Amino acid sequence: MGKIRTIELTIEQQKALQEGYQLGKTHAFRRRCQLILLKSEGRTSKEVSCIIKMNEISVNKWLDGYESEGIEGLTTKPGRGRKQVFDQGQDEARVREVVQKERQRLAGAKVILEKELNKQFSLKTLKRFLKSLDPKINIV
Template sequence: MISFVSCQELIPPLLSKSEKSALEQGARTGKTPCFRARCEVILLKAIGLTSEQVAKFTAMTYVSVNGWTKRYQEEGIEGLQTKTGRGRKAVVSVVEDKESVLQAIKANRQRIETAKAEWEQETNKSVSLSTFKSFLKVLTDDISE
């Protein structure tokens, strides 16, 4: 049986001065826009706004507002971070593909498209030319450090 949580059921979080300060800092200078928005959600809920009101301010649904509020209550500010393993997985990995890409580039220094085709044939992976070039940029940044 599916149960629906109404937006009125969640009790607004009670924040200590240190928690409020950490959330305000996160809302201003958090690493990702998602994290900053989630901190803002908790701050707005803490001042007593309803989930619908917070949703309008943050361009989220009230269900998302409730979800982030619940996760904050369970895990604290760390719960507002995006967990690892989310999102699309990379096709090309520095750990796995660095050597084979470098070999393909060394064999075809002047022709990236040829190097890409050779690498794809060798590894049975398929990527766009822009992805291949982006990966080369990552490699050059990695080598420069």
């Protein structure tokens, strides 16, 4: 068995992590705060991974992030995940115009928009985008 990697926390750091664990905006951030608190108790990465249901490698990765950046290292960085197909600023006007012309046939609007915007997307994606523009729209 290897050496247990622990982290020493000051009282201020413990308070900040406790607050993040109890009041953090996202579930992921709260779990990461809990992870650091558990590691500061001298638990192994394997024990922590079982408690918070996270891969052991991820536990060590978030511990590295905390050690290098502090509590800011536990937040999810912007730009993660799949990029949006439509840009509200650029595509909104054209999408509204084409959908208005093809309002009885959304599939037809989709075909036109795919050609004009040179993007591939599903009918469901188009519906979600329209819904994001105006939540009152009732799209079936």
